[in-house]
Amino acid sequence: MSERAAAAGTADRGEPLLSVRNLRTEIDTDDGTLVAVNDISLDLFADEVLAVVGESGSGKTMLALSILGLLPGPRARTTAGEVRLAGEDLLAASPLRRRRARGAEIAMIFQDPLTALNPVHRVGDQIAEMLRAHRPVRKRYARLRAEDLLERVGIPDADRRARCYPHELSGGMRQRVMIAMAVALDPVVLIADEPTTALDATVQAQVLEVLSEVRQRMSGAMMIITHDLGVVAGTADSVMVMYAGHCVERGGVHDVYRRPSHPYTAGLLAAVPRLNITAARLTPIAGSPPVPVGTTPGCSFAPRCPLATDLCEQQRPGLGRLKGLPVSASSMEAAVACHHPITEGRR
Numbered sequence: 001m002s003e004r005a006a007a008a009g010t011a012d013r014g015e016p017l018l019s020v021r022n023l024r025t026e027i028d029t030d031d032g033t034l035v036a037v038n039d040i041s042l043d044l045f046a047d048e049v050l051a052v053v054g055e056s057g058s059g060k061t062m063l064a065l066s067i068l069g070l071l072p073g074p075r076a077r078t079t080a081g082e083v084r085l086a087g088e089d090l091l092a093a094s095p096l097r098r099r100r101a102r103g104a105e106i107a108m109i110f111q112d113p114l115t116a117l118n119p120v121h122r123v124g125d126q127i128a129e130m131l132r133a134h135r136p137v138r139k140r141y142a143r144l145r146a147e148d149l150l151e152r153v154g155i156p157d158a159d160r161r162a163r164c165y166p167h168e169l170s171g172g173m174r175q176r177v178m179i180a181m182a183v184a185l186d187p188v189v190l191i192a193d194e195p196t197t198a199l200d201a202t203v204q205a206q207v208l209e210v211l212s213e214v215r216q217r218m219s220g221a222m223m224i225i226t227h228d229l230g231v232v233a234g235t236a237d238s239v240m241v242m243y244a245g246h247c248v249e250r251g252g253v254h255d256v257y258r259r260p261s262h263p264y265t266a267g268l269l270a271a272v273p274r275l276n277i278t279a280a281r282l283t284p285i286a287g288s289p290p291v292p293v294g295t296t297p298g299c300s301f302a303p304r305c306p307l308a309t310d311l312c313e314q315q316r317p318g319l320g321r322l323k324g325l326p327v328s329a330s331s332m333e334a335a336v337a338c339h340h341p342i343t344e345g346r347r
């Protein structure tokens with residue numbers, strides 16, 4: 001295993017498409033410096049789907065925005081770490097190079113399509129303009145291609161819908177437009193931030209289906225961000241669980257869902273009744289996550305954790321590899337940041 005692969009806990013499968021190392025993003029707030037992304041490392045290989053899960057405020061969106069270099073305003077900045085796209089260090093790249101990479105090589109489906117889409121332009125024109133910003137194509141070709149893309153994501157009457165403004169479309173349609181825009185340039189890495197949160201259950205299923213089709217057609221990798229573990233159960237290969245900016249557990253989806261090791265992961269899974277979890281006696285977590293401002297010496301989850309001891313209050317557990325687990329099909333090796341991980345005997 002290479003040094004880089006070892007750092008992210010992945011099997012050595014050649015160069016990852018996206019490689020993040022020890023990423024740290026801070027936001028200045030009136031209450032002090034908030035560490036929204038705290039020492040996050042991950043690798044994403046071709047054809048792989050990684051789910052990033054965690055409650056609201058755990059840092060999922062900030063992680064995605066840090067990777068893309070799209071942090072909101074001067075109060076937020078990435079202060080440490082590396083983001084490599086097919087080996088190229090994006091954080092060290094020029095603003096122009098980063099802008100070119102965004103959309104064309106690494107694209108994002110934003111959490112809120114209404115704010116991500118421009119309200120005063122027709123959706124077809126927005127996709128066409130995006131194409132023309134990156135490729136030397138004629139207006140007419142770009143328009144036709146936009147219609148193709150809308151059709152590809154399952155929008156009926158694509159030529160008519162292309163002439164609609166965002167507010168004239170339903171939530172599900174808008175999310176499809178976002179997906180069409182994100183895949184327009186065949187990016188190698190696609191990040192989907194809560195792609196189905198605002199949608200009702202039937203439309204959620206349709207949008208997930210579209211995403212899954214899109215993924216099969218692209219040769220790249222996908223990172224799906226969600227607070228709903230049920231959404232990614234059947235889609236993802238690996239999962240990373242975030243809490244207060246940290247990665248508290250990661251591994252193959254199957255392993256983590258069947259045998260959660262972190263009490264937080266177990267609590268999250270217990271909150272999803274439709275998942276057929278075999279681990280017995282999982283109890284949902286009471287309380288809410290802390291806002292990660294200032295430094296606390298111990299585990300951020302300790303105040304809510306049923307298994308916490310004095311050690312947890314005093315010392316932050318590092319992310320350690322889990323021993324004794326069968327080798328997973330996922331490239332991500334199981335790891336947990338917990339002084340008292342749940343073991344088989346304790347379930």
Ligand SMILES: Nc1ncnc2c1ncn2[C@@H]1O[C@H](COP(=O)(O)OP(=O)(O)OP(=O)(O)O)[C@@H](O)[C@H]1O
Pocket residue numbers: 027029034036054055056057058059060061062063072111227291292
């Ligand atoms: N623009 C901002 N200014 C100040 N703080 C912010 C800003 N955006 C996010 N934060 C804070 O950063 C932390 C991480 O937020 P983030 O949006 O990444 O969470 P999330 O996991 O995506 O949550 P959700 O599931 O609600 O989308 C939170 O404490 C949040 O309050």
Ligand SMILES: [Mg+2]
Pocket residue numbers: 060061062111193194
């Ligand atoms: Mg978010």
